[in-house]
Amino acid sequence: MQDRKQPMALNQLIVERLMHYYHLVAEQIEINASGYVSSAQIAHLLDMDDTLVRKDLAAIGVRGRPRVGFSTNGLMDAVRETLGFNEHYNAVIVGAGRLGGAIASYAGFGKYGLDVVALFDSDPARVGDVLRGIPVEHVDRMEEVIKQHGVRSAVITVPAEAAQPLADRLVASGVRAIWNFAPTSLVVPPGVFVRHEHISVGLAELAYYLKRNDLGGGHI
Amino acid sequence: MQDRKQPMALNQLIVERLMHYYHLVAEQIEINASGYVSSAQIAHLLDMDDTLVRKDLAAIGVRGRPRVGFSTNGLMDAVRETLGFNEHYNAVIVGAGRLGGAIASYAGFGKYGLDVVALFDSDPARVGDVLRGIPVEHVDRMEEVIKQHGVRSAVITVPAEAAQPLADRLVASGVRAIWNFAPTSLVVPPGVFVRHEHISVGLAELAYYLKRNDLGGGHI
Numbered sequence: 001m002q003d004r005k006q007p008m009a010l011n012q013l014i015v016e017r018l019m020h021y022y023h024l025v026a027e028q029i030e031i032n033a034s035g036y037v038s039s040a041q042i043a044h045l046l047d048m049d050d051t052l053v054r055k056d057l058a059a060i061g062v063r064g065r066p067r068v069g070f071s072t073n074g075l076m077d078a079v080r081e082t083l084g085f086n087e088h089y090n091a092v093i094v095g096a097g098r099l100g101g102a103i104a105s106y107a108g109f110g111k112y113g114l115d116v117v118a119l120f121d122s123d124p125a126r127v128g129d130v131l132r133g134i135p136v137e138h139v140d141r142m143e144e145v146i147k148q149h150g151v152r153s154a155v156i157t158v159p160a161e162a163a164q165p166l167a168d169r170l171v172a173s174g175v176r177a178i179w180n181f182a183p184t185s186l187v188v189p190p191g192v193f194v195r196h197e198h199i200s201v202g203l204a205e206l207a208y209y210l211k212r213n214d215l216g217g218g219h220i
Numbered sequence: 221m222q223d224r225k226q227p228m229a230l231n232q233l234i235v236e237r238l239m240h241y242y243h244l245v246a247e248q249i250e251i252n253a254s255g256y257v258s259s260a261q262i263a264h265l266l267d268m269d270d271t272l273v274r275k276d277l278a279a280i281g282v283r284g285r286p287r288v289g290f291s292t293n294g295l296m297d298a299v300r301e302t303l304g305f306n307e308h309y310n311a312v313i314v315g316a317g318r319l320g321g322a323i324a325s326y327a328g329f330g331k332y333g334l335d336v337v338a339l340f341d342s343d344p345a346r347v348g349d350v351l352r353g354i355p356v357e358h359v360d361r362m363e364e365v366i367k368q369h370g371v372r373s374a375v376i377t378v379p380a381e382a383a384q385p386l387a388d389r390l391v392a393s394g395v396r397a398i399w400n401f402a403p404t405s406l407v408v409p410p411g412v413f414v415r416h417e418h419i420s421v422g423l424a425e426l427a428y429y430l431k432r433n434d435l436g437g438g439h440i
Contacts, residue, residue: 011267015428019421027405047231083424084431091426098325102318103419108403112423113431152433153426176433177426183328185247193429195422199323201239202415203332204303206311206373206397208235209413211304211333213372213396 010059012195015083017056020046022079025072038069085113090149094166095157096121096129096136099181103155104131117149139166146173153177160184167194230279232415235303237276240266242299245292258289305333310369314386315377316341316349316356319401323375324351337369359386366393373397380404387414 010018021042025032028045039057043050057070060082064070080086091109093100096119109116120139121127129136137145145151154175156163163182170178177193180186186194230238241262244251248265251257259277263270277290280302284290300306311329313320316339329336340359341347349356357365365371374395376383383402390398397413400406406414 010428012425015425016421019418019424023418023420083428085424085427087427087431087434089427089430098318098322102322105318106419108420108423112420113427114423152430177429179422179426191433193426193433195425197422198239198243199326200243200328200332201236202399202417203328203334204239204305205232205235205415206399206413207305207307207309207333208230208303209397210309210372211307213411214307 010082014056014059017048017052018060018079018083021053021056022076025075032072035072036065036069037072037075039064041069083112085111088113088115089153090115090117090151091153091155092117092142092146092151093119093134093155093157094139094142094170095119095162096123096126096131097157100155100157101131103157103181104134114153117151118145120145142166142169143173146170146175151175153179155179155181156186157181230302234276234279237268237272238280238299238303241273241276242296245295252292255292256285256289257292257295259284261289303332305331307333308335309333309373310335310337310371311373311375312337312362312366312369312371313339313354313375313377314359314362314390315339315382316343316346316351317377320375320377321351323377323401324354334373337371338365340365362386362389363393366390366395371395373399375399375401376406377401 024042024045025037039050039053042053057075060078062070062075062078091114093104093116100119104116104119116134119131119134119136120142121136122139124138126136127138152175154170156166156178158166160182163180163184164186167178167186167188171188171192176191178186178188178195180194180196183199185196188194244262244265245257251261259270259273262273277295280298282290282295282298311334313324313336320339324336324339336354339351339354339356340362341356342359344358346356347358372395374390376386376398378386380402383400383404384406387398387406387408391408391412396411398406398408398415400414400416405416408414
């Protein structure tokens with residue numbers, strides 16, 4: 001029997017799909033006008049299977065009304081609640097170069113319950129900068145700042161060769177969730193979550209689409 | 221009957237999975253040492269279903285040897301060939317701010333068959349800069365440069381409100397594949413491919429993992 005206080009563990013693919021439903025409903029004005037959306041509408045717009053949409057929504061307790069559909073507000077509330085956007089956790093960004101700066105400048109962190117308290121860099125020329133109100137600290141101070149702010153999550157935006165030693169230091173300081181933009185795999189102990197962002201997946205899709213198009217074939 | 225000269229159209233999810241296999245095989249030293257990898261190894265390391273791995277590889281013509289597995293070089297060659305990394309297409313980046321700069325600085329474009337010929341920005345202070353040998357041009361010159369270089373793909377890294385008018389101009393100039401980092405949906409005519417990069421999916425996963433961890437639950 002399911003413990004009601006402890007939600008079912010969702011795997012990474014379900015979490016990603018829930019975010020796609022969330023964005024779709026948040027952005028599609030036509031759907032929002034009625035206040036309801038059907039699983040068929042979601043499935044059609046995301047080019048996926050209707051049954052899977054219903055299964056995912058049922059897994060987070062969203063029930064539709066027959067012939068009306070799912071309440072868009074109810075759906076968004078359930079995703080926010082399930083994924084923990086209402087809780088707040090401190091985060092740091094390791095690497096204050098172009099990519100780290102771009103991510104720090106992204107206004108969305110707070111909306112998803114993450115508060116960036118510091119950026120770190122080893123380049124003295126960058127230390128002391130302030131990006132969107134967030135200070136750039138020397139990476140030597142990383143452990144101290146992490147402990148001081150009870151930081152549990154980190155974004156890594158350093159070159160590949162620097163990533164693993166930094167990940168080791170982050171984990172040793174108490175970080176439990178890492179978003180890795182360095183183009184290399186990270187080895188972490190069990191219980192630490194890593195999301196590896198492969199920028200090349202986007203490049204590969206563009207390349208494939210252009211090739212298909214040239215061959216006169218169908219669309220991706 | 222399948223036309224042999226025209227490969228089967230793969231949907232976006234298969235393309236993404238092929239890229240994950242490709243990276244896994246390229247990065248895992250233990251797998252590479254033997255020169256072979258089994259679908260079970262791939263499935264285990266990516267936490268997915270064995271059958272799906274075999275089906276995906278069969279779809280691109282990769283055949284395993286019984287009790288030995290798939291040749292890692294054969295697998296990588298097939299992905300490169302299928303996805304068109306050996307062909308070359310010109311690309312542009314629209315928006316030369318932090319994110320556009322970070323993407324332009326990414327060394328991987330060429331590896332996937334895309335050559336960035338220009339960045340565009342509306343800020344005169346940025347025009348004339350050169351990032352990794354790529355010039356920043358004023359956005360007024362966008363159509364001219366696209367036509368001159370036969371550009372077919374574009375990366376959009378501008379604020380949400382600027383994205384749609386720029387996408388319209390790109391499409392009108394002949395661009396057929398867009399990688400959109402602006403936090404908004406784009407409307408494009410049929411035949412134009414858009415990959416929308418939702419940075420918030422990564423944030424949501426971190427938030428969810430930290431929440432689950434706090435509740436003493438399992439991992440994402």
